[in-house]
Amino acid sequence: MPPTSNPTLRQRRLGAELRKLRERAGLTATQAAAHLGVNQARVSMIETGRTPVSADRVRATARAYTCTDDSLVDALAAMTGRRTRGWWEGYREHLPVGLIDLAELEHHATALRVAVVIHIPGLLQTTDHTRALFNQAVPPLRQYEIEHRVTHRIKRQGILHRDNPPTYSAVIHECALRMGYGGPPTVRAQLRHLLDMSELEHVTVRVIPFGSDSFPGTGQSVDYVAGAVPQLDTVQLDTHHGCEFLDAEAQLAKYRFVLDRMETSALKSTASRDLIHSIAKDI
Missing domain, CATH: 1.10.260.40 (lambda repressor-like DNA-binding domains)
Known part of the structure; x- marks a missing residue:
């Protein structure tokens, strides 16, 4: 070849x-x-x-x-051969390579674990919420760049709606639920969407509320992507310079521990849905 x-x-x-x-x-x-x-x-x-x-x-x-x-x-x-011509390849000339890699990584995932503090997880965002976020990018993005990023993120969400989807577990700090990106109508629609997604059998959403007596980690968003075997797991971190991917054994163990601790600090699924619903009503 x-x-x-x-x-x-x-x-x-x-x-x-x-x-x-x-x-x-x-x-x-x-x-x-x-x-x-x-x-x-x-x-x-x-x-x-x-x-x-x-x-x-x-x-x-x-x-x-x-x-x-x-x-x-x-x-x-099973990873051999030339690159898979997935839908993400159509964005290769328009987006940073890290975003293309992330879509491919998620496509092959067997499970995903996410922890966020400021933002709603990308795979659970509405289109309006996503667009509001990219409108806040630094440095500012041109309108066509925003639209490329928005459509790319929404297409990534398809893995949660396909046959045999990966299990998806998200821990979200209450702070992210109360951020006002896009204004009250956008926030209310986003929270309703989050509630709808949390009802899916393979999706778990749990919230760390204000007042929790513990908060492990540094507040950095973490995506843990499980591969076909544990040795092929990957951690993806959002940074100001783009996506960062980690796969060293010690790094994977560290972030598994952080995610375990964050899940321990979070409310159970039912209580989390109750809190999200309460916040939506107050907006």
Whole structure:
């Protein structure tokens, strides 16, 4: 397969996982190339995601690296081939690459856990709420840039409405529910939508109220995206410079702990819906 100059997050992750297997086997790139019957440059291209590989090549590589985790190997083999021509590819020339990567990551997720403090989670936002947020972007966005971002975010929400959707668990601080983005009509519609989404069997919404005696974490929004196996989980953080993706084992463990603690601090689902309904009535 010919190399690609702009590998997707999924292709880069596959290469990174193959590099981890090589390093655990104690092999240098040169030694690995000798085992696999290729040159060192090809090993490097595979590990950076720039050269797509076949499922057979992944399995052969895992054997050469003495990996005996069949579940992981199967999951890596399923990630092979050229990039998926998902709907998000139509936005590649219009949006930052991190947003394209996020849509692809969510598309392949088996479960999602989200914690937010200031904003409603993106997958639970209304169109008007989303547009109000992007109108506040710094530096300001042009109108066509706002519309690209709005339609991209709304299309991302399709994963919650497809057949066999991933489970989705959101912890939202009361602060986010009381922010006035877009004005009272937009806020009321957003809260009603949040209530409707929380009724879906695979969606859980829980609120950390003002007055809670504990609040773990730093207040940073966290998206935890579960892969086919735990080793392929990813954390996505929103930053002022764009999306940041983390996948080191220690990082994943840290954010699982933070999310567990935040869920412990939150109200149960029924009490959370009651609070959301009360706030909507008061607006």
